[in-house]
């Protein structure tokens with residue numbers, strides 16, 4: 027019933043079974059080094075983004091707001107989430123590739139990227155050393171080969187994209203610097219006095235079931251293993267989707283490399299959560315073009331690029347996805 031989850035942990039609102047489940051999950055998947063890092067839980071990773079901006083900004087009031095950048099096309103919410111309160115601590119400065127000031131900055135590196143699914147590294151070229159937030163929402167085996175066990179100073183994950191339970195609002199960050207972790211936890215305290223205990227218990231249980239599957243590998247059919255099942259689903263969807271795009275002759279798709287996945291122990295392609303389409307000559311505004319076909323997308327402008335690009339979700343329900351492919355096949359060059 028209490029606000030407190032574990033008074034022995036720096037992140038005092040996190041229940042022990044949530045912490046254990048997250049560590050176990052990363053141990054099974056092998057996508058992040060969790061040793062010697064502080065685990066900070068958030069009400070979704072969106073709350074942790076705000077907490078990180080607060081924690082990574084200079085504390086002296088004499089400072090100008092720190093610049094926040096991400097390479098375009100960038101996740102559409104970063105800009106608004108950064109500027110909504112018109113903070114004196116931080117300000118959105120746009121495309122990281124164009125940033126050339128010798129001033130402090132925070133770069134958000136989203137890999138695989140939302141909207142275009144590409145794998146990314148920091149791109150800022152500045153005389154000043156920046157602070158980097160790795161948003162690893164999609165670094166799970168159903169979306170991309172797990173090529174490395176990442177070991178960055180600040181890494182953010184979310185249950186929303188790991189299993190699809192976005193409504194549970196569970197996100198977490200691994201942070202090397204205790205002072206940054208403490209500030210984040212203070213932010214969460216003032217913002218929501220912690221994270222829903224019910225959500226934590228439910229998420230911990232689900233993660234436990236997923237990990238148990240991989241413990242009992244021999245007695246379980248691969249289709250009952252969560253990441254194997256969801257990767258197969260993503261692969262099938264991408265094949266269907268590519269077919270519909272080819273038929274339409276209106277769009278081109280981003281091409282993805284094949285790499286070795288340490289989790290699946292095979293060479294694998296990427297199957298991003300979103301398709302990033304570029305309209306061919308003659309269509310200037312992809313979002314309104316697709317709106318006419320009754321397909322709701324998000325246009326390039328929201329991601330800091332041209333309106334001839336659009337983002338389409340690949341992770342809706344099965345019915346929605348099939349309908350999407352049918353409507354897309356009806357697109358024809360005018």
Ligand code: PMP
Pocket residue numbers: 069070071072073101136140161163183184185186192195196197
């Ligand atoms: N980062 C990225 C790259 C995302 O795509 C999303 C969700 N669309 C989030 C963060 C936020 O996720 P949540 O708050 O549900 O954890």
